[in-house]
Amino acid sequence: MTASALHEYLRTARESMLWKLEGVGEYDIRRPLTPTGTNLLGLVKHLATIEFGYFGLVFGRPATEPLPWTAEDADPNDDLWATADESREWVTGLYRRAWAHADATIDELEPHAVGRVPWWPPERTEVTLHRILVHVVAETNRHLGHADILREGLDGSVGSRPDRDNMAPGDQEYWTAHLTRLEEAARRASAG
Incomplete structure (x- = not known):
């Protein structure tokens, strides 16, 4: 590719x-929705950090703004949640600024340009821009999958865009029957 x-x-x-x-309220985009604290706004902050790191620091182009949650003495999960002082607009703006920073790296360097990932094992630290692109596309889509599940659990919204839900056709009656079929299959399989 x-x-x-x-x-x-x-x-x-x-x-x-x-x-x-x-369309998600302030509380619901921030609150922990899994036992490990995964939340929608935290995923966005984490992805901004990933883009600044992989397309910035790795290629000698560090972030243009401070990211205190990446300091050595920061809690390892500080990039996975937003403080009360970090507004939705600020976090989404940070993500967009990370995009611009990353896009400049992608546009200005050749795919075979070499960078170094200091947090990877020494035998894998040297990488190409192409490899980092693959890595960040995979990482972003992984977290987008988390967000898909969290959002569906909050209000039933599914899909990749407002106009594309990527779901099989069916009304509420269909989905209720579908869930009943799955539940019955799970019970039968676990019974013996």
């Missing part, structure tokens, strides 16, 4: 990630 195709996949995933926040 070419760097331009990977870049397009990254752009699509970024936009989908921000769509997951649309």
Whole structure:
């Protein structure tokens, strides 16, 4: 896959990630929705940090603004949640600024440009821009999958865009029957 195709996949995933926040109240985008604290706004902050790191620091182009949650003495999960002082607008703006920083790296360097990932094992620290593109596309889509599940649990919204839910056709009656079938299959399989 070419760097331009990977870049397009990254752009699509970024936009989908921000769509997951649309229409969700302030409390629901911040509150922990899993036992490990996963939350929608925290996923966006984490992805901003990933883009600043992989497309910035790795290629000698560090973030243009301070990211205190990446300091050595910071809690390892500080990039996975937003403080009360970090507004939705600030976090989404940070993500968009990370995109611009990353896009400049992608546009200005060749796919075979070499960088170094200091937090990876020594035998894997040297990477190409192409490899980092693959890594960040995978990482972004992984977290987008988390956001899909969280958002569906909050209000039933599914899909990658408001106009594309990527679901099999069916009304509420269909989905209720479908869930009943799955529940019955799970019970039968676990019974013996």
